[in-house]
Structure formats: structure tokens, C-alpha cells
Amino acid sequence: NAREYAIRHHGEQMFGEQPYYYHLDMVHAIVVKFELGEEYEIAAYLHDLLEDTPITKEELSKEFGNEIADMVFCVSGFGANRQEKQKDIHIKLQTNVKSVNLKMCDRLANLRTSKLNKPKLFQRYCKEHELFELDALFSQGNKNLFLAIQIALDKEIVKPKKTMSL
Numbered sequence: 001n002a003r004e005y006a007i008r009h010h011g012e013q014m015f016g017e018q019p020y021y022y023h024l025d026m027v028h029a030i031v032v033k034f035e036l037g038e039e040y041e042i043a044a045y046l047h048d049l050l051e052d053t054p055i056t057k058e059e060l061s062k063e064f065g066n067e068i069a070d071m072v073f074c075v076s077g078f079g080a081n082r083q084e085k086q087k088d089i090h091i092k093l094q095t096n097v098k099s100v101n102l103k104m105c106d107r108l109a110n111l112r113t114s115k116l117n118k119p120k121l122f123q124r125y126c127k128e129h130e131l132f133e134l135d136a137l138f139s140q141g142n143k144n145l146f147l148a149i150q151i152a153l154d155k156e157i158v159k160p161k162k163t164m165s166l
Helices: 002-010 021-033 038-046 057-064 066-074 082-095 098-117 119-131 134-138 143-152
Strands: none
Touching: 002 021, 002 038, 021 038, 021 098, 038 057, 038 066, 038 098, 057 066, 066 082, 066 098, 082 098, 082 134, 098 119, 098 134, 098 143, 119 134, 134 143
16 A cells, blocks of 8 residues: 555654654645545655655556656656755646646645744745746646645635626
């Protein structure tokens, strides 16, 4: 099972004060809430393995299939610093729209956690959102998930006004 696989490979890694599976379970819960399906449920548990462990894309493909490995790869950033890693993810997401929903689930979990516990981290996520023009990218994904991101970012949601026809 993907959860056990991820927990085993993340080992003693922590998510702030919590065991890492806390974050993985949050991302999974968001996938379930937005009814994205089994493929996303599996990928939710695996989404940080390529960045945070020695696991390779080939190993993920062998264990969980190419589709899931591709999704995980597209939400994994590689580079010398955070900005390069984020740019790498952004470029890959544009080539694999299916991964956009997975990235939004991860980002929503991070926004919610940081908003409560780490305001400086929350501000960094907000700045990255603008820097990488994530609205344009995220708007291609699940509309309800996109709306949840907007709310988490404290963006003003403008609903079109109903007009009366004469």
C-alpha cells in the first residue's frame, strides 16, 4: 500500500513537530474530499518521495505504474535552491496537467498548516504563488480545489453578479 511504502521510505523525517505521515495524510484527505480518484489517492502518499528520499522515478514506476510515477515526478522540484526547484515544478506541471491537481492538494495542505503554525512560511507560499503565476496554472485543474486555494490564500473571491433581464 502507498501509505506504508511512503512512511517506510520517509523514515524518521518530520513535518515540523509531527511525523511526516501527518502531512501525507493531510494531502490524502484533501484528495478524498475533492473526490479526485484512486490514482490521486495513491500519488498523495508518494508525492514527496522523489524530493526527500533516494527513491527514483523508475522505482515508483515499477511499484505503482508510469502514470503515478509521472504525476509524482511533475510535483517534485530539482535544483540548487528553492526558487530553482519551484521553477522546475512549474515547467513540468505545464506539460502534465493531470499533476496540477496533485500539486494543488499539496499546496493546500501546506497553506493550511503554515497559516496556523508558521506565518513566515505562509507568506513565502503567498509570494511564490504570485511569482510563479500559479493562478493561471492552477485554474486548469479542479475548480473546487482551485477555489479552496484562493480561500486559503485569503484572496477576495469575486462572484459574478446576477443581472436581471428586461
